[in-house]
Amino acid sequence: MDVEEAKRLAGIAACDHVSSGMRIGLGTGSTVHHTIVELARRQDEEGLEVVGVPTSEATAALARTLGIPLVDLDDVPSLDLVIDGADEFDPSFHLIKGGGAALLREKVVAQASRAMVVVADDRKQVDVLGAFPLPIEVTPFAAHTTVRAIAEVLGCEVRLREGSDGLVVTDNGNHIADAFTGPRITDPQESERSLLQLAGVVQVGLFVGMCDVVYLAGSNGVERLVNANGRMGN
Numbered sequence: 001m002d003v004e005e006a007k008r009l010a011g012i013a014a015c016d017h018v019s020s021g022m023r024i025g026l027g028t029g030s031t032v033h034h035t036i037v038e039l040a041r042r043q044d045e046e047g048l049e050v051v052g053v054p055t056s057e058a059t060a061a062l063a064r065t066l067g068i069p070l071v072d073l074d075d076v077p078s079l080d081l082v083i084d085g086a087d088e089f090d091p092s093f094h095l096i097k098g099g100g101a102a103l104l105r106e107k108v109v110a111q112a113s114r115a116m117v118v119v120a121d122d123r124k125q126v127d128v129l130g131a132f133p134l135p136i137e138v139t140p141f142a143a144h145t146t147v148r149a150i151a152e153v154l155g156c157e158v159r160l161r162e163g164s165d166g167l168v169v170t171d172n173g174n175h176i177a178d179a180f181t182g183p184r185i186t187d188p189q190e191s192e193r194s195l196l197q198l199a200g201v202v203q204v205g206l207f208v209g210m211c212d213v214v215y216l217a218g219s220n221g222v223e224r225l226v227n228a229n230g231r232m233g234n
Contacts, residue, residue, distance in 0.1 A: 014035050032119055053071060056102040057171050080113070083117045093212070134154075
């Protein structure tokens with residue numbers, strides 16, 4: 001099966017966890033795009049009633065275009081579920097996220113959710129995190145100083161992410177530092193803790209102990225992987 005078609009099917013399959021009345025965190029990325037489109041289809045054709053909390057301005061714009069009602073996270077007590085993508089995940093279902101520069105909002109939404117479903121293609125499944133550069137959201141103030149401090153903590157090259165118009169600016173007005181650790185993040189919880197001690201670090205793209213289920217797209221179709229230690233059982 002074509003990987004893009006499998007990604008579409010994975011994004012749709014994640015919607016099996018959604019039912020009327022739910023408050024849903026809407027993630028960011030190409031695979032989750034298919035999830036949002038499917039939720040809109042079910043809303044229009046099946047009468048599904050949900051409200052969404054977007055993790056980025058891009059996701060908010062897509063949801064509004066498709067007619068999915070949105071609410072502010074502050075206006076609801078919690079979320080039933082968040083469906084999001086990942087840049088990598090390991091055998092313990094720990095994630096690297098932030099390739100789309102939305103990691104702060106993604107983590108806030110994930111922490112407010114009772115469960116997390118990830119949709120990804122099989123290139124994102126790894127034995128050890130870190131082949132994908134670790135995104136870290138940092139303050140614009142003294143950003144280069146913070147980058148040097150991150151490099152000292154992690155022992156690797158760290159670069160501020162650039163786009164076509166200069167340094168990437170997140171929806172929160174911050175920058176993204178990418179840490180080129182290589183596949184050696186064997187203790188993501190400790191790595192996250194060490195980085196968050198740096199004053200200029202806003203948030204780290206390590207999502208530890210949050211993911212419950214992964215819908216994995218590959219050439220053979222869609223595989224459902226369940227975290228045995230997660231909140232959604234088997």
